[in-house]
Amino acid sequence: MASMASFVLFLLFLLFHLHLITVALGVQPVITVASMVSRAPPPPASLLSHSFYRRTCPDAEGIIHRKVQAWVNKDYTLAAALIRLHFHDCAVRGCDASILLNYRRSERRALASKTLRGFRVIDDIKAELERKCPRTVSCSDILTAAARDATILAGGPFWEVPFGRKDGRITIAAEAERVPQGRENVTALIDYFKHLGLDVLDLVALSGAHTIGRAACHSFNDRLYNFNRTRKPDPNLKPPFLNLLRRQCKKDMDLVFLDATTPKMFDTAYFKNLQKKLGLLTTDQALQSDERTSSFVDLMGNQPFLFESQFSASMVKLGNVGVLVRKNEGEIRVNCNFINRRRK
Numbered sequence: 001m002a003s004m005a006s007f008v009l010f011l012l013f014l015l016f017h018l019h020l021i022t023v024a025l026g027v028q029p030v031i032t033v034a035s036m037v038s039r040a041p042p043p044p045a046s047l048l049s050h051s052f053y054r055r056t057c058p059d060a061e062g063i064i065h066r067k068v069q070a071w072v073n074k075d076y077t078l079a080a081a082l083i084r085l086h087f088h089d090c091a092v093r094g095c096d097a098s099i100l101l102n103y104r105r106s107e108r109r110a111l112a113s114k115t116l117r118g119f120r121v122i123d124d125i126k127a128e129l130e131r132k133c134p135r136t137v138s139c140s141d142i143l144t145a146a147a148r149d150a151t152i153l154a155g156g157p158f159w160e161v162p163f164g165r166k167d168g169r170i171t172i173a174a175e176a177e178r179v180p181q182g183r184e185n186v187t188a189l190i191d192y193f194k195h196l197g198l199d200v201l202d203l204v205a206l207s208g209a210h211t212i213g214r215a216a217c218h219s220f221n222d223r224l225y226n227f228n229r230t231r232k233p234d235p236n237l238k239p240p241f242l243n244l245l246r247r248q249c250k251k252d253m254d255l256v257f258l259d260a261t262t263p264k265m266f267d268t269a270y271f272k273n274l275q276k277k278l279g280l281l282t283t284d285q286a287l288q289s290d291e292r293t294s295s296f297v298d299l300m301g302n303q304p305f306l307f308e309s310q311f312s313a314s315m316v317k318l319g320n321v322g323v324l325v326r327k328n329e330g331e332i333r334v335n336c337n338f339i340n341r342r343r344k
Helices: 002-025 033-037 060-074 077-090 119-132 139-153 186-195 200-211 221-225 239-248 269-275 282-289 294-302 304-319
Strands: 214-216 255-257
Touching (some): 060 077, 060 119, 060 139, 077 119, 077 139, 077 200, 077 304, 119 139, 186 200, 200 282, 200 304, 221 239, 269 282, 282 294
């Protein structure tokens, strides 16, 4: 106790003399006892690093990229699937690869996750990394980098991915059901993104991922026949587009392109389609009709460079949501589908 009291007195003495010096120089003092005695811990995302695997697994990014490329070359729809899988992971408990855990009542088994794909791609990448760098590269880092590489292979922008995430040990199906499913209003979307630490600009930019990919008919069937329980189609759907969708949706699990004009290209056509009332999901078209988001839709539709730059920035923010970085918070899974067995 005496030593602590002496330390505090020393700090006060030092601060007093610093104050005299700053007053004499006409400089405002900025040091406080609180800032010298204690500092708030840095945010978890700040502990991630672009060079995290430089020594332990220097070819990690190369392995991830080559594997993603091989899979996308065989099936181009996997590019959109990997981006979506990454979003669903980060949207529940943060980017901790909890969506990959394959247990009863896990996020992966939730109804909302029924149409998620890309799990085999991640398993293939992980198997190769375990051969080259055992117990080194986390599943959450793999999924984050795979989403970036999938974007590039679809014609989208590049961005640097910081690494160092740990894999979570908790997965709950009920939590996955809260992820937006395409029928929410803009207020609900804004609130959900705010909960993740993302803003309205991130919401619009990340929705631009719908420039590629497909949606199951059950996610928008209400727009075709019984919008808002009116027993009528959504009035925002133009008759030719409505008739096209009705022909394409014979069954609930039939798939329709989210971008009606250039579905295989990562471009700004998604936003231009919204301006023409060609948005597929309720959430898509709502971005154009709501004044809080419509101006961003117009900007990104008319300026491809702006969209690509903001999409990159928003994907980095998404990839930093709720990351686990400290040793006691998570683990490096050996198999992305299962939590590691405790070593005795």
